[in-house]
Amino acid sequence: MDKQIFTLTRTNRRFVAETIRDSPDGHMVIVSEPTRTLDQNALLWPLLTEVSRQVVWYGRKLSQNQWKSFFTAALFGMDVVPNMDGTGFVALGERTSTMSKKKFSELIELIFAFGAERNVRFAAPKDQYLARV
Structure with a gap:
């Protein structure tokens, strides 16, 4: 059987249950919250672009990806481990692609709050951004 992914709804629950019942032993079933949407990611x-253009963090301009790591670590924590050759460290954090919609919304809210504290001018007001997702 090929991999099948279902978004549970009132109308498909019976079909999903039958699919699970008819699956061979050893197959896996995972039920989870939906991950962030493409609109949220967009x-x-x-x-991140506006923050990277307008905020200098302790004398440094950070890239979009660095800010993304910064915000995800601030919200969800991170682990720092030695790099392969022992000459430095690597920060391990949560990937945004695996975040639930709720966690991703918290990330977006944190970025807006951080921007407001530092007078970041976003291209559109917060409510216009949030209306898209």
């Missing part, structure tokens, strides 16, 4: 990058 919102993230313009916000």
Whole structure:
């Protein structure tokens, strides 16, 4: 059987249950919250762009990806481990592609709050951004 992914709805629950019942032993079933949407992800990058253009963090201009790591670590924590040759460290954090919609919304809210504290001017007001997702 090929991999099948279902978004549960009131109308398909019976079909999903039958599919599970008819699956061979050893197959896996994972039930989880939906991950972030493409619209949410599309919102993230313009916000990171504006922060990277307008904020200097302790004398440094950070890239969009660095800000993304910064915000995800601030919200969800991170682990720092030695690099392969022992000459430095690598920060391990949560990937945004695996975040639930709720966690991703918290990330977006954190970026807006951080921007407001530092007078970041986003291209559109917060409510216009959030209306898209």
